[in-house]
Amino acid sequence: MDVLEQGRGELLAWQDPDEHRRWIAQNKSRSLIDKQMNLKQAVAKFVQDGNFIACGGFGHVRISMATIYEIVRQNKRKLTMAGKTAVHDIDVLVAAGCVNKVEAAYCFGHELRGLSPASRRAVEEGKVKVLAEISNAGFQWRFKAAAMGLPFIPTRVMLGTDTLKYSSAKVVKDPFSGKPLCLLPACYPDIVIMHVHRCDKYGNSQIDGIMVEDFELARAARRLIITTEEIIDEEKIRDEPWKTVVPFYLVDAVVKVPYGSHPGNMPYLYYSDEEHMAEWLKLSKTPEGVKQYLEKYVYGVDSFEEYLELIGGAKKLNYLKQLEQLKVPLEAPWAKR
């Protein structure tokens, strides 16, 4: 296949498929082992400075915020993050100085809430570098190629654009149709953090609602930390095996963290906490505000339970449950009405 065009973006988290197979053979156990641990242990063991990190969920939906706070507390540095629709997850990690490089499909924004002040400031001041651009489908398919154990996957996105010019993709002539095709390199993140509805102690996990990219992302990950709302018995997994989306052998750590996606949405359980988001968006307008926020909600607490008390405790959590079930009206203090 002739290469017709080549993006100038940096090729990140790519592996030769045979090297990756050897790594799997040596590093991923196929035996049922109890992988439960606490967040301190999981982050200390599996998140290394300089890692390429990707978060499951959708930026502010089913995100492992509890793990993100722990990464900030342990002061992990020089992480490169997959901006695969990264929203609140990346904003906090950038603001805290943990992430300084990004491959960007969607980042620096908070969707309806507007742009993210902290991460925009970082990228505009040059503290965070965008090493490559890509599209959302593009990132998704980079993970899919990895999940298939392939070096790349052919697609029809990004063609003819600057998104491709600044990506790590290549354009070739398809040997079948003769038309130009965009080849996306596989992406094997060093570490993936993912929040699920329930799993057993081995890591067999169930997710309710949309999968976003997590089916592929879990398989693309070299190391995978699962945080979960609930731990269930292996027997329950075996009663309904079609519900398993992440099998145990992909998983390196299991940590039970109820409400672990807060202030993000957890489908069917709790909606996003817009009061808290508004506080973050307001404070993160200045570096002093970021410091104040992190002091209060991250460095100043010892456990996620303590954090949950701080954000409003049982009353707030009950409101977020009601909101998820459309039983109470949504208040969005950041809206400018």
Add this chain to the structure above:
Amino acid sequence: MEKKPEYTTIELMACAASRTLEDKKSVLVGTGLPIIAAVLAQKTHAPNLLIVFEAGGLGPQVPMLPISVGDSRTFYKAIMASSMDYVMSAAQQGYLDYGFLGAAQIDKYGNINTTVIGSHDKPKVRLPGSGGANDAGSLCWRTIILMQQDTRRFVEKIDFLTTPGYLDGPGAREKAGLPADTGPYRVISQLGILGFDEETKRMKLLSVHPRVTVETVKANTGFDLLIPSEVTITKLPTEKELKILRTDIDPAGMVLGRR
């Protein structure tokens, strides 16, 4: 005579955009105003509009405005809670009729920028990037773009070509390898509704909103806009549409509250 309803330009844009969507078609919806317009269409003239969200929500009956194109509202009473791979593959196969996007800059061929203002490596303003926009603009049959119109946004040369319109003219999409017979269809701004000339693929004015002149539209366009001999006037929002927008879709004013 019927009393004319009071409305904001953003409400007018939502209504105009909503009416471009047909019943029994599918639409891949981007974040912000496009969601409002698609939900309005589903709640009015297009009850069987198949709304699709990139994160996996397929055919929901959206109860109210989602904050994210991946939050739980995007698969409320849906046909399927699928995945991004599933949705984007469906788009690549040709199942998605419309892609519905916002943008920061656009040129005469409908190419759009949502990545940076200024240079890529030293941006004046860093925007979120493609998100699913490049995918929608590459793979859906027709792209509809909703955005503010002025000479900073409707420009001769966009700072970064995030999402393909007709690239540099007729035949360019196919030459680049993009799916055949696809491309931008409508651009809806606070001033009017624009389309694309079949021959030249250049942007042309279709209708102006009430109280807007053709001259105003031209003055707010940074490139040579095609003006056909007949330009219609966009229909006003109805009381019913405005009520649905304000009380059902966005009572918190998350998008409609912005002036």
